[in-house]
Amino acid sequence: MTFRNRATRRYIRIHLSLSVLYIALVLLASLFIPDNAAPTPMVILFALLPGLVVLGWIWNMGSLLVNMEDEYLRMLEVRKMLWATAITLSICGGWGLVELFAAIPRLPVFFVFPIWCVGLALGQLINKLTLGDGGTCA
Template identity: 55%
Template sequence: MTSSRTNPAYRRYVRRMLPLSLAYVGAIGLATRVIPDHAAADARTLGFAILPGLAVMGWIWAMARLLVELDDEYLRMLEVRKFLVATGFTLALCSVWGLLELFAPSIPKLPLFFVFPLWAVGLFVGMLFNRLTMGPSGRA
């Protein structure tokens, strides 16, 4: 079994994620600089606001490609478990927070923008879950 450091699928994954991450940071910076506060929802504003979302879609595509390209079934299973834990973590947090918003109106609103970053935090939780339940071999 190859490790995540030597597996070609992981190397391709990193080569995809790095430029997408730079594009995301750049697009956020550009949108922040170009779109004034309380801007009208015109074509220009929407276009700049959507740019970071394209990078997020690229991240999702890169993660899907990783699952497709991983030849090692054990490593693929570890990734799928991380994704499932991240999804459950995000759904639970967003559902509970949404109920708090509904029944306790003084609770601050959680912008939808934070759902994907919460899911990314959930990937870390999933990695810890893999390590705790699978031992040292549970690190992908």
């Protein structure tokens, strides 16, 4: 099963490295950008830097699917991602509709990706309950 471990290990290694980079960039942005700063190009650039890491996370997940040679384990990962997408779209779509008609707090767009990640965990649980196997990672 070394092939599976290789793809998974690579995924986890890159994911952890990107996570450290994300935390560092968020801390840097918090340090240098004052609260309620005007949206100057420099402020926007600083704020977007952690966003590049988010793109890296997404690329890493896609790369995991490409590099996984075991079709069953890959299917489990794809199912997790589909569940995560369904859950995220349901929450964001539902919340957005309520926002239109009721005075509830706006859901910051920032939370879309974290919601999707929670959806991954739920997808893993659903895999476990329906297929007996959760999946390898993420």
